[in-house]
Amino acid sequence: MPRRLNPWSRIRAPFSFMRLFKPALDALSSVTPLRSRSNKPMSFTFEHHLKALVYLHLQEYESGRELLQVLEQDEFARAHVAPPEGVSRSAFFEAMNTRALEQLSQMYHLLQDKAKKLLPVLHGHLGDLVGVDGSLIDAVPTMEFADYRNGVKKAKVHLGFSLNRGIPERVYLSAGKADERPFIEKIVAPGQTGVMDRYYQCHKNFDQWQTQGRHFVCRIRKGTRKTIIEERPAPEGSHVFLDVVALLGTKGQNQTEKPVRVVGYRVDRTDYYVATDRFDLSAEDVALAYKLRWDIEIFFGWWKQHLNVYHLIARSSYGLMAQILGGLITYLLLAIYCHEEHNENVNITRVRELRIKIRNELAELLGDVNGGDDGNQADDPDSTGPPLHASP
Helix, strand or coil, X not given: CCCCCCCCCXXXXXXXXXXXXXXXXXXXXXXCCCCCCCCCCCCCCHHHHHHHHHHHHHCCCCCHHHHHHXXXXXXXXXXXCCCCCCCCHHHHHHHHHHCCHHHHHXXXXXXXXXXXHHCCCCCHHHCCEEEEXXXXXXXXXXXXXXXXXXXXXXXXXXXXXXXXXXXXXXXXXXXXXXXXXXXXXXXXXXXXXXXXXXXXXXXXXHHHXXXXXXXXXXXXXXXXXXXXXXXXXXXXXXXXXXXXXXXXXXXXXXXXXXXXXXXXXXXXXXXXXXXXXXXXXXXXXXXXXXXXXXXXXXXXXXXXXXHCCCCCCCCCHHHXXXXXXHHHHHHHHHHHHHHXXXXXXCCHHHHHHHHHHHHHHHHHHHHHHCCHHHCCCCCCCXXXXXCCCCCC
């Protein structure tokens, strides 16, 4: 009697991609359902949409067309990412540009909450630190919302980044020429400490943030005028050479109404001056808080290089924001996966390992389906096992 083969028998655990995607799958019930706009049932559901975006960034595909070809021709993507009946080009791009932005935003915040509960808090004595920065995205001439300068189109992502946990937080999208400073009040909540480069220096804002209870650690220009109210002793043998309480700017013009603390320190023969309202920290801790701002620069570089986030697959502001959220969701899923599986931060070694696992598991499954170890064909119509398209 011929041997009956179950093609799922050798892979008892969920596929690695499904393991990565599981936190999102668990959160789906908390997301507002996406409704069909007609009497016809929706085939490209929000779950399929989200899986497609995560797979796009995980595998570093460079265009929507490449992704659609993969969803049609790749064994794994066709069975576990795309809908059973496939997805047309028009359905995919219609979804990207006109629907599911609300659901993507909700999923992003749900995964953010999960990551915050899981990931360890670093530098907790410094408080809740949020790195703030903007990043330009090259656009195309037809993207009229992305004004930058004559003949050039760019959009800009404004991001808050948790320096305590190493994950992205609040995100906004604007035209490339938009000023970054007004976004501070949207990104940094009262009680948090925004850590910013000197572009964000604004004496009026320093007063306003203190009134609102928004803390700040902001590098200021070396030549900024300081009216010193109090001098504090600099730690002996430290890289800190200045610790004063002062009013910044010129009286009658742009001087702050509320005093700020200014810490000066030297690294590799470069002098840094940092303004802050954090009088509770030591001068060296203020310098450390500003040094941690570099983490958001590292994040932007890693995110763009290894997840191909800025290869445009949508040309509307709606679609671009959906793509940005898809990239941020992918990063959060990787942060959760790397912590739970390896107790590590996100790193390219583990991401490459995950990509290899997905390919190896597919090859193993296809080997079983095509005959297993003894060369028999798994064509028994009564063979048990889950269908090729199934949620884990």
